[in-house]
Amino acid sequence: MQQNYRFSVAPMLDCTDRHFRVLMRQISRHCLLYTEMVVARALHHISQDGGSSRLGERQQRLERLLGFAPIERPLALQLGGDDPALLAQATRLAADWGYDEVNLNVGCPSEKVQQGRFGACLMAVPEQVARCVEAMAAASPLPVTVKHRIGIDNQDSYEELLTFVDTVAGSGAQRFAVHARKAWLAGLDPKQNRTIPPLRWDLVQQLKRDRPSLMIELNGGLEQLNQCRQQLEQLDGVMVGRAAYHHPLRWAAVDGDIFAAPAADPIRASSVVRGLVPHAERWCSSGGRLWPIARHLVHVVEGVNGARPWRAALSRAAAAPDAGAEVLETAARQLEERGH
Numbered sequence: 001m002q003q004n005y006r007f008s009v010a011p012m013l014d015c016t017d018r019h020f021r022v023l024m025r026q027i028s029r030h031c032l033l034y035t036e037m038v039v040a041r042a043l044h045h046i047s048q049d050g051g052s053s054r055l056g057e058r059q060q061r062l063e064r065l066l067g068f069a070p071i072e073r074p075l076a077l078q079l080g081g082d083d084p085a086l087l088a089q090a091t092r093l094a095a096d097w098g099y100d101e102v103n104l105n106v107g108c109p110s111e112k113v114q115q116g117r118f119g120a121c122l123m124a125v126p127e128q129v130a131r132c133v134e135a136m137a138a139a140s141p142l143p144v145t146v147k148h149r150i151g152i153d154n155q156d157s158y159e160e161l162l163t164f165v166d167t168v169a170g171s172g173a174q175r176f177a178v179h180a181r182k183a184w185l186a187g188l189d190p191k192q193n194r195t196i197p198p199l200r201w202d203l204v205q206q207l208k209r210d211r212p213s214l215m216i217e218l219n220g221g222l223e224q225l226n227q228c229r230q231q232l233e234q235l236d237g238v239m240v241g242r243a244a245y246h247h248p249l250r251w252a253a254v255d256g257d258i259f260a261a262p263a264a265d266p267i268r269a270s271s272v273v274r275g276l277v278p279h280a281e282r283w284c285s286s287g288g289r290l291w292p293i294a295r296h297l298v299h300v301v302e303g304v305n306g307a308r309p310w311r312a313a314l315s316r317a318a319a320a321p322d323a324g325a326e327v328l329e330t331a332a333r334q335l336e337e338r339g340h
């Protein structure tokens with residue numbers, strides 16, 4: 001069943017790991033969250049590895065790539081790949097692990113991803129993307145969605161974008177998350193490809209006008225909630241990446257404003273940190289370190305009086321090998337004492 005998530009947090013490697021997603025859930029219960037991109041071939045290798053790895057080890061390796069806490073849902077698994085069979089296999093895994101959606105990455109311009117012939121370079125071969133989506137849609141009941149660019153290199157006309165979307169829609173893609181920038185595959189690195197090619201929100205709006213029956217979500221350069229609200233007058237969804245990671249509390253009104261489901265209690269820096277305590281307890285008691293959780297918290301105290309010494313103290317305490325959830329308790333209390 002397709003759901004219309006009107007606000008989502010974009011997949012971001014090294015950012016939207018399970019800890020950041022639990023953090024984001026302290027701020028919005030209703031937005032759609034995405035994993036970092038997981039390469040379908042990597043999942044295949046782990047699943048096939050019948051030799052050296054015992055069943056338990058294989059499960060542990062899958063857990064590292066696919067594991068999540070129930071609170072993270074609704075959650076989409078983003079996949080990278082260009083092989084319909086491997087993507088179908090990965091989609092079945094996603095369904096088994098309890099994800100709500102699978103998303104195909106057709107937007108990443110990194111050299112490594114290009115060498116694998118997936119990511120943004122797949123925009124040049126819409127039929128191949130259609131075959132992938134078709135195989136994914138047939139593999140499980142999960143909705144299959146696609147995240148893509150408005151074009152690549154010199155294939156950047158609006159007609160080419162329409163051809164891409166029409167071809168892929170015909171194979172069962174249920175939503176298009178459109179990063180409103182083209183990607184230059186040769187010459188720009190991924191970071192430059194998120195800043196240098198100009199933003200063309202107008203093309204995404206045009207796409208929705210021309211294909212009103214398709215679910216179209218805008219991504220790229222959305223910085224503020226009021227901008228998102230405006231875009232939602234014309235589009236089905238908005239997807240926010242860097243501004244969600246670097247300014248998480250900026251989105252504290254999302255549930256009230258976009259999902260008409262405001263939080264019962266005010267969302268503050270201290271409530272976000274305290275909300276992570278049960279997660280940290282579970283994580284650390286199963287052998288995990290606190291640091292991968294705490295590292296995301298630097299942005300939660302943006303604009304808070306005394307943020308710098310708070311960050312320094314948290315970093316020191318959380319880096320200790322035996323640091324546990326009590327470090328977050330203390331950090332939350334310090335923020336409460338300052339009224340944050």
Ligand SMILES: Cc1cc2nc3c(=O)[nH]c(=O)nc-3n(C[C@H](O)[C@H](O)[C@H](O)COP(=O)(O)O)c2cc1C
Pocket residue numbers: 010011012013014015036037078105106107108147179194219220221222239240241242243
């Ligand atoms: C650090 C970082 C990692 C990213 N990793 C992914 C990824 O794994 N998959 C993907 O589709 N896009 C990835 N992106 C792109 C974002 O999902 C998003 O499309 C882009 O940042 C534009 O949105 P924004 O302007 O709201 O940040 C990444 C972006 C950043 C900044």
